Amino acid sequence: MSGADIGLIGLGTMGAMLSMNIADNGFTVAVHNRTASRIPEFLEKAGSLAPKFTGCADLKDFVTAIAKPRSIILMVPAGSATDQQIEKLRPLLDDDDLIIDAGNANFHDTQRRSSEASENGHPYLGIGVSGGAEGARFGPSIMGGGEKSAWDRVSPILNAIAAKYDGAPCATYMGPGGAGHFVKTVHNGIEYADMQLIAEAYGLMRDGMGMTAAECGDVFANWDKGPLKSYLIEISGKVASAIDPETSKPVLDIILDRAGQKGTGRWTVIESQMLGSAVPVIEAAVGARNLSAARDLRLEGAASYGIKDRKLPDGALSLDEIEQALIAGKVLCYAQGFDLLSKASEEYDWSLPMAPIAEVWREGCIIRSAMLSDMSKALDKEPDQNLALSAHFKKIISDNIDGLRKTAVAAQIAGLPVPALGAALAYFDTLTTERVTANMLQGQRDYFGAHSFERVDKDGAHHGPWLNQHMTT
Numbered sequence: 001m002s003g004a005d006i007g008l009i010g011l012g013t014m015g016a017m018l019s020m021n022i023a024d025n026g027f028t029v030a031v032h033n034r035t036a037s038r039i040p041e042f043l044e045k046a047g048s049l050a051p052k053f054t055g056c057a058d059l060k061d062f063v064t065a066i067a068k069p070r071s072i073i074l075m076v077p078a079g080s081a082t083d084q085q086i087e088k089l090r091p092l093l094d095d096d097d098l099i100i101d102a103g104n105a106n107f108h109d110t111q112r113r114s115s116e117a118s119e120n121g122h123p124y125l126g127i128g129v130s131g132g133a134e135g136a137r138f139g140p141s142i143m144g145g146g147e148k149s150a151w152d153r154v155s156p157i158l159n160a161i162a163a164k165y166d167g168a169p170c171a172t173y174m175g176p177g178g179a180g181h182f183v184k185t186v187h188n189g190i191e192y193a194d195m196q197l198i199a200e201a202y203g204l205m206r207d208g209m210g211m212t213a214a215e216c217g218d219v220f221a222n223w224d225k226g227p228l229k230s231y232l233i234e235i236s237g238k239v240a241s242a243i244d245p246e247t248s249k250p251v252l253d254i255i256l257d258r259a260g261q262k263g264t265g266r267w268t269v270i271e272s273q274m275l276g277s278a279v280p281v282i283e284a285a286v287g288a289r290n291l292s293a294a295r296d297l298r299l300e301g302a303a304s305y306g307i308k309d310r311k312l313p314d315g316a317l318s319l320d321e322i323e324q325a326l327i328a329g330k331v332l333c334y335a336q337g338f339d340l341l342s343k344a345s346e347e348y349d350w351s352l353p354m355a356p357i358a359e360v361w362r363e364g365c366i367i368r369s370a371m372l373s374d375m376s377k378a379l380d381k382e383p384d385q386n387l388a389l390s391a392h393f394k395k396i397i398s399d400n401i402d403g404l405r406k407t408a409v410a411a412q413i414a415g416l417p418v419p420a421l422g423a424a425l426a427y428f429d430t431l432t433t434e435r436v437t438a439n440m441l442q443g444q445r446d447y448f449g450a451h452s453f454e455r456v457d458k459d460g461a462h463h464g465p466w467l468n469q470h471m472t473t
């Protein structure tokens, strides 16, 4: 053998699954892991695929085992662990050997690593890989960033291992530098928002309507047959219906209400603020996770105010209206995600392919959903138009906005927290209001800081009559 087709470092769950996927598609893979004992364990688990792997405990042996010019995937924790791995690896490589970071990197890190690599004449790719462990094993969605020539070099392998939608691989080149990891970050921001919207719908059924977990599971399974059809609705149904073997209770009822996060949703919000893009549903989702994690504070709040009854009055809200709320909320949250992508594309000069982004999310990734095909069609026609204003989604929002309004209002009157649904409604109402109230903000800014304002009746920067009065007194 002249050398493995590709190398992979990092045999954690995602790395191990991705390696098996690559091998399953007929490629040979050299594998390395910092903790060497994991390598024989992995090879044993690989079973009939084991002959496709060369396990190397030593990094030099690992490099030697790969065919030149080498392509090496890193599946190590994001941040300093990735930098340390690159520092150890790069001196052992030839100039044209390609490093591919497939972890959940912050795109700023990828921008930096990518320009350092290119200054030294080395190819580098940062690819976002979505789909969890199952996706990594049987077909993830892959969002690539870096030099196009480097992408072209490994795209035969990436296309082979990616999920397929109607036979087409869900692996797309997004643009230079950190473009791929940025798209993956926004994917995760939308993921947080979609999950939160679903969790709020569950809360309305559980606390507002007194439904059992199994009943909620049936509702999700039913919604999965309609416009909400998506991986997240499907798994929410399965989570709600599952029974804990130890206690015979619904698993959902014994899961503590404290959500974790690795930070990609937070990064989406940070970048949206830096780029001046409004993503309030995603912000609400990140905020809700933060507040869920502050359990002690919530327990104190609950005990202090002692509000017990949060039931929705009989007939206040129907399941159909909650479904409508989710449909409208989902479209509005995707509209926000694509707005952020469009602003980043302009700022970083990436020329992000908007319709292909919707397409690459149709299979393999966590936010895969039936709506994405229509989103891709809408973005294909008008890549920079807010999705909520496209003809197709305007109709969907118009048909479902009353359900969202009724749901958010009924929940708020009953005291049921619906931060993401509420944010979606406020976004819609703001987006469709010709004259918002920022004239007051401008007046206030000018009053206290002489920041000036524009007028509706003439051009230029103006001040209010208050300026001379209060500056001179």
Ligand code: 6PG
Binding pocket: 104, 129, 130, 131, 132, 188, 191, 260, 261, 262, 263, 264, 265, 365, 366
């Ligand atoms: C995916 C997921 C995956 C993972 C993230 C988010 O696309 O496969 O987004 O990358 O679930 O780590 O996890 P947190 O919820 O912990 O931020």
